[in-house]
Amino acid sequence: xxxxxxxxxxxxxxxxxxxxxxxxxxxxxxxxxxxxxxxxxxxxxxxxxxxxxxxxxxxxxxxxxxxxxxxxxxxxxxxxxxxxxxxxxxxxxxxxxxxxxxxxxxxxxxxxxxxxxxxxxxxxxxxxxxxxxxxxxxxxxxxxxxxxxxxxxxxxxxxxxxxxxxxxxxxxxxxxxxxxxxxxxxxxxxxxxxxxxxxxxxxxxxxxxxxxxxxxxxxxxxxxxxxxxxxxxxxxxxxxxxxxxxxxxxxxx
Numbered sequence: 001x002x003x004x005x006x007x008x009x010x011x012x013x014x015x016x017x018x019x020x021x022x023x024x025x026x027x028x029x030x031x032x033x034x035x036x037x038x039x040x041x042x043x044x045x046x047x048x049x050x051x052x053x054x055x056x057x058x059x060x061x062x063x064x065x066x067x068x069x070x071x072x073x074x075x076x077x078x079x080x081x082x083x084x085x086x087x088x089x090x091x092x093x094x095x096x097x098x099x100x101x102x103x104x105x106x107x108x109x110x111x112x113x114x115x116x117x118x119x120x121x122x123x124x125x126x127x128x129x130x131x132x133x134x135x136x137x138x139x140x141x142x143x144x145x146x147x148x149x150x151x152x153x154x155x156x157x158x159x160x161x162x163x164x165x166x167x168x169x170x171x172x173x174x175x176x177x178x179x180x181x182x183x184x185x186x187x188x189x190x191x192x193x194x195x196x197x198x199x200x201x202x203x204x205x206x207x208x209x210x211x212x213x214x215x216x217x218x219x220x221x222x223x224x225x226x227x228x229x230x231x232x233x234x235x236x237x238x239x240x241x242x243x244x245x246x247x248x249x250x251x252x253x
Contacts, residue, residue, distance in 0.1 A: 001029065001081040004096060006106075007036035007044075008086045009060055010182070011244070013130060014040045017086055018150040020134040021049035023142075033078070035095065042244040046152040063091050072098025084137050085109075085116065105137050154252040155245065162246060163253075166236055168207065170253045175201050176209040179223065180216035180239075191219050195226035202231035211247050214240035 003024060008014055014036070024030050033052040034044055037060070044053045054075070058064055072095040081103065083096035088109035096104045097115045105118040113119075120137055127133055135147045163170060177198060181188035198208045210220045220239040227235060242250065 001027075002031045002033070002078065004054075004075070004078070004080045004083040004099070004101060005032060005034045005036075006083065006085040006087065006092050006096065007034045007040060009037060011040075011043065013086070013134075014043050015150050015152070016131040017134050018047050018049065018152070019131050019147050020084070020086075020138055021047060022148040023135055023139055025049040033080075035075075039244070043152070043248070046154075046245065046248055048153060058091075065094070068094045069098045071095055075099040082118075086134060086137070090115070107133075107137075152248050154249050158246065159249045159253060162242075162250060166238065166241075168236065168253075170207070172205060172207050172234070173201075174207040174209065174253055176211055176251055177223070178211050179219050180212040185219075188219075191222035192226055194219075194223045198223060198235065199227050199231065202227065202234055205234070207234045207236065209236045209250060210239055211242065211250065212239040216240070 005017070008017060021032055024032055031051045032049055033054060034050055035054045035056055036044060038055045041053055041055065044050055057067065057071070068091065075095065076099045080099060080101045083099070083101040083104045085093050085096060085104070085106035088107055090110040090112060093104065093106060093109070093112045093115040103118050104116050105120060106112065106116040108116065108119050108121070120140070122133055122136065127136065129144065131147060132142070132144060135142050162168065177194055179188060179191065179194050202208055210223060212220065216239040220237045224232070224235060224237060238250070
């Protein structure tokens, strides 16, 4: 089967979706293409289960109905057997519909009867984790222990380059903190709590990495300023200095 996945909009969900891809690929004849925002390319390229990534030209929240219809009709030439839509929005289900994909699986979401013709329903109490819900869009009645964990490929050459560029000695134990939140401080731990965790490990001789985008530079600065100056040597503020593949490689150590 050739399957089109309409991928999620957030980094954590994009990684968790690999569990679904692993389940699909357990049948080796399945081909997986993923329609996803451009930012996710660096993550998806680290997943061996994916055959092709189709970059979505739409910004988060944009409808652009004509453009979605046009993209759907263009993708119809790929003759997909099934689509699986990992998001809840009405607009995310339009492209599979206009691609004439016979089986279009997903949650009902924003009243998507017809657009989604293989509607999955889950009890939140029986299926509380997003990774469970992703997996069961393809194979129902799975137990959590049956769902494979994500396992992104790492680039050993890039790891060596990052260690050299940032003077990282990875013979020491390492911990990474990711303090950013897309929707601001109300959705994240206060910075002084991160500082306490960082200080705890720095005083025990660990490396502490702060990972995030350029949006997270200010919170990383807050974390650093609350630390004892004597611990700065092993504190690595990498916010805004790494790509998603770089972050993957750093996390691997």
